[in-house]
Amino acid sequence: MVSERGLAVLRAIVQDYVATREPVGSKSIVDKHRFGVSAATIRNDMALLEDEELIAAPHTSSGRIPTDKGYRVFVNQLTDVRPLSGAQRHAIEVFLGDSVDLDDVLARTVRALAQLTHQVALIQYPSVSRAKVQHLEFVALAPRRVLTVLIADSGIVEQRVVDLDSDYDEEALHTLRDAANAAVVGLPMPDAAAMLRALATRFPEGARALVDELVASVLSVIDATRQERLIMAGAANLVRTEHDFSGSIYPIIEAIEQQVELLKLFGEMAAEQHGVVGNRDVSVSIGRENEPFGLAETSVLTTGYGSSGSVIARLGVLGPTRMDYSTNMAAVRAVARYLSRTLGEQA
Amino acid sequence: MVSERGLAVLRAIVQDYVATREPVGSKSIVDKHRFGVSAATIRNDMALLEDEELIAAPHTSSGRIPTDKGYRVFVNQLTDVRPLSGAQRHAIEVFLGDSVDLDDVLARTVRALAQLTHQVALIQYPSVSRAKVQHLEFVALAPRRVLTVLIADSGIVEQRVVDLDSDYDEEALHTLRDAANAAVVGLPMPDAAAMLRALATRFPEGARALVDELVASVLSVIDATRQERLIMAGAANLVRTEHDFSGSIYPIIEAIEQQVELLKLFGEMAAEQHGVVGNRDVSVSIGRENEPFGLAETSVLTTGYGSSGSVIARLGVLGPTRMDYSTNMAAVRAVARYLSRTLGEQA
C-alpha cells in the first residue's frame, strides 16, 4: 500500500511532469517541494509507487512519469476545487457577451472554454429529445410546400421544409396547428411524439393524407440527427500539444471530426455519473480508458449542463493525458454553470 | 525568357516534387519523363528556370523545388481539366445521398470535398443578403414573445426569438405578416430591408411600437452574422501534411478556426474573378500571396456556387503549397457544380 507521503510524492510528480514535460527525479522533488526528507527517502517511496504501477521510468535511469493509473489516483483524490480567478470569470463574461440565439450562445461558450483550458473544447448539442415542446408551427410557403417549425423549451428551434403529395388549404393548416399545440405543448418529446401519432388517427378520412404527412414531418424533426452533434473549438490547441503524443495526432483529430466515437464516449460518461453531484460532478476519462474510441493518450473531462435543473447534454474538454486536471476541471464546471444559467434565463 | 521545353521541365519538377516531396534532380527528370535530351541539357534549362526564380535549390548541390512563382506559372498554364473518375463521381453521390435541409447538404458536401482532395475543405455559408425573400413569418410563442422566421429562396431558413416591450394580439401579427409578405416576397434582401423600413412608417400610431420592434427583428435576421461563416471539414488532412510546412501548423489551424482572415481571402478571391467562367473558374491563391491572411505556405483554391445561375457564395480547399493543383481544381469545380445543382432542385 502507498503511504500518505507516497501520495504526496505522486502529486508532486504529476504536477511537475505536467508543468515541464520532463521525467521527474528524486532530487528535483526535494528541491521544489518541501518534504522534510532526503532524496534517498523519496527514492524509496518512488520505488513503491512504481511497484503499484502509478509511475514509470521511460529509461532505466531517468526520472519518473505518471502512468494512466497514476493520473487516475491523482484525479480521484483531487478534492479542493480551485475556483476560477477573477480574470477568468471576466473572460467568460466577455466571451458570452450578448448572444442572439442558441447557436450563438453555444458557439461563444465553446470558444470560451477552449480559451480558458487551452484544450479542445466540446459541447454536445442540446438534445431535442430531452426537452419539452414549447410551440409547434406550420408555415404555408407555396402550394404543396410547408415549413414545419418546432420550438423546445431549451431554446432549440428546429425547422424543416416539407414537400407534400397533396394540396392543402390554409384553414386546415391552422386547425391542425391549434389542435397539435393544444395536445403537445409542455410535453417531453417522446410523449409528444406518441400524442401526435394518436392525434392523427382522430382526424376524418378526407384530411388524413395531409395530417399524416405533416405529423410525419414533425416526428422527423423530433428525431433529427442534429440532436447528436458536437460543437468544437480549439483544435489548434491539440496541435500545440502534439509532442505529448507518441504517434501522430492525425487519428485523434480525425476521430474528433467524425464525432461518432466521441459521442459514444460522451454517452458512456453521462451514464456512469448519472445522479452524481457536488465535487464529483466532472467526470474524467483517462488515457487508455479512451482507447476503444480511438482516443488513446488523450483525456476527456465532461460534465452535464441544462436549463432549469435538468441535464439536457454535456460539455467538456479533450487533451493529452498530460494535462492540468485541476484547472481544467474547474473551468469545465464553471463554464457549464454559466451556460446553464444563460439557458435558464432565455427559456 | 523560358523556352517551350523549359516549361515542360518546370511541369516535370512540379509534378515530381508534389509526388515525392524530394528536390528533383536533372537525372531523375530524364529517367521519368521522356525528354529526348541528356541530363546536362536539362541542367541548362534548369539554370534558366532558376534565373527566372521559378525554381530554387534548398542547398547548393541538390535537386530543385518549385518556388511560389513556379507554382503560379504552372497553374496558369494548366488548361486541360481532367474530369473526375467514375469512382470519384460515385463517392460524391454516396456522400450527398438524401439530405434533409440546407445545413445537412452543406455538411455532407464539405465532407465529400475533403475526402476527394485530402485537404481542408471549406464552404462559405450562403449569404442571406445575396438571396431573395421567399417567405416571412411571425409565430406567437407567448405574451410578448415572438419567433421571427425568414426563408430565402436559396433554402436558407433563419430564425430568431424576440422579446417585445409591449403586448400584441394575434390578429395584428397576422395583418403585419400578410402585409410584409405582400411587400417583400421575391425581393433581394437589401431591397426587402428598405421596403420593410418604409412599410413600418405607414402603420397607424397605435401599432407603431409593435411594428417597429418586429421589423427590427427581421432586419437583424437579414444582417445575421451567421451569413459570414465557413463550414469546414478535413482539418486532419492538414495535420497529415505537416512536414510540408517549415514551422508549426498551429497558426494556420488557428487562422482557419478564427475564420475572419479566411473570409477576407474568400472575399478577395470572389472580387478578383468576378465574371470569370469556363476553364478559369477556379481561382487559386498560392503561398506568399496568402501571407497577409496568416496563411503563408498554404494555397487556397475556390470557386463560386449558387442556385439558379447566380453565385451566392464560394467553396474550396486549403492545403500546403505543395499540393496536386490539377486534381484539386477538378474536384473543387465538380463539387461546386453538384452543390449548385442540388440547391437548384431544392428551391
Place this chain on the structure above:
DNA sequence: GATTGGCACTCATAGGTCTTGAGTGCCAGT
C-alpha cells in the same frame, strides 16, 4: 523500522568527426 549519505552503474543526449553519394556547374568536344 525509517531515514540517510555514499557510490557504482546506466543510458539518453549532445557534440564531434568521417564517409558517402546525389547533384551541380562548367568546359571542351561533337
Place this chain on the structure above:
DNA sequence: ACTGGCACTCAAGACCTATGAGTGCCAATC
C-alpha cells in the same frame, strides 16, 4: 544546340565519445 566528363559541394547518415542526471542498493545512523 547538345553532350560527356569531371571536379566540387554539402546534407545525411554512421560512428564514436564525453557528459551528467538519475537510479538502486548498502551500510551507517537516528
